[in-house]
Amino acid sequence: MPERIPEDQNLTLDLYRGDLLALTKLWTGLHDDELKRRAVKAAGEKDITALVSLTTAYLGHAGGSGVLTSPHTVLAYERGVRQFLTWATNQAVGLLRPGRHDAQSYVNALLAAGRAPSGVSLRVAAASCLYRALRWAGATEARPFEDVRVPKDPTPGLVKRPPYTEDDLHDVLKVADGQARFLILLISHAGLRISEALALKWPDIDEAARRLTVTSGKGRKARIVAMSTSLARASRDYRAIYGPGGTEQTDGQRTTTLDHVFRFSDTETARYHIVKAFKLGGVKFRGFHPGRKYAGTKLLTQIKDFGRVAAHLGHESVDTTRKGYAALPVDDLKSDLSGW
Structure with a gap:
């Protein structure tokens, strides 16, 4: 029925x-x-x-x-x-x-x-x-929004919401606890979306090979992501405490560890933990995306390849990366032109 x-x-x-x-x-x-x-x-x-x-x-x-x-x-x-x-x-x-x-x-x-x-x-x-x-549902045939016009915003996404700076992350990471440090590095080094980070399971992470597997990316697309040295070390430290067979104790008993890396799965709880670290570091928390933008901008400065940066961030289109997540310095060609 x-x-x-x-x-x-x-x-x-x-x-x-x-x-x-x-x-x-x-x-x-x-x-x-x-x-x-x-x-x-x-x-x-x-x-x-x-x-x-x-x-x-x-x-x-x-x-x-x-x-x-x-x-x-x-x-x-x-x-x-x-x-x-x-x-x-x-x-x-x-x-x-x-x-x-x-x-x-x-x-x-x-x-x-x-x-x-x-x-x-x-x-x-x-x-x-x-x-x-x-x-x-058969209630109407109206299509009122088909012809509406929304003006384009001429301000680049990186200007409206710039990435965190090197100093921002340094100040936060030095005071963050192991859990917050690991999550921040997943976003700012691996370039993961917060939903991707919270969905990670322990078998997805290989510290020895310095890579992790995102199985629940945007559009349900999986990808392999390289880990920085700092991230791999933070992951190893975090695993030693919270991973399978870790040393975390609760009321004298070893806590049973679930498959998921983090003990919370919702964004608001993650925000609560990260905001605490940012406050301790004296840095204003502006959301998770400025961390992804830090990853994109820093990586692009090093490799100067929008395609590879887009792949790292899990963008289907390079234009998404170019418009809102990574930009080369305005004087990027200075050294290339110095011998002209």
Whole structure:
């Protein structure tokens, strides 16, 4: 018997603890007429919880990655859909029959509020996904975001969010505990995304060969990443304490070590540990990405090859690396031209 959504069920979304397939089935288990009826009702009432749930079900069932869509992506769309629906409610926008100028008005409102074009583009993507979900449910044929225009941001990503400096990392690493030091080096030397670092398992790391295997990269792509000497040593030290057969003690008992390298798996807990290290080092924490940008910029300065840097960072396109993660010094050709 297919699963049904009770009329009074509160469709709360807890994607880190929930199951995307199960949430998808709440909607796909409905008869087409009932699916349409509930989607129309939710849109008419601007029921944010139900519409977020519908959008997530669409992502899990008919989105590009289906049930393999990452929690980070799903949560980003959740935030974007909520923000659009809040604006639409305040502006009395009819969701099923939006006005010709409503979508562009939303974009303009975000820009006027000081949102960066890149952030506006993400919110447009979320709102567009909401409408794909409504069309999927048969509730509307509206495509209000197809022709909206978001201006390009002329400021390079490295200028808006520059990498950490050598001194920044030196000051932090000298005071960080073993766990924070290892995580920081995974990001700033191996260039791992925080999600990739937290997904590492002990068999993925080979300190002797100075390489690690990322098995859960963006787009579910695996890659081999070279480890710096400092990272390999930090990994060895960390493994001695927390790895299989390590020496960590809890209440006089040896703690059972799980396969995963880190004892936490969510970004917020990782942020808590890293922020402590940055505060001790007297450095402002600006997120995890400036660490990846440090890896990209330092490596590019050494090897001057965008393709190899892109491979190290796990970028599918060299343009991604060039635009936001690595840049050569403005006087990079000075030594090459000195003999002219």
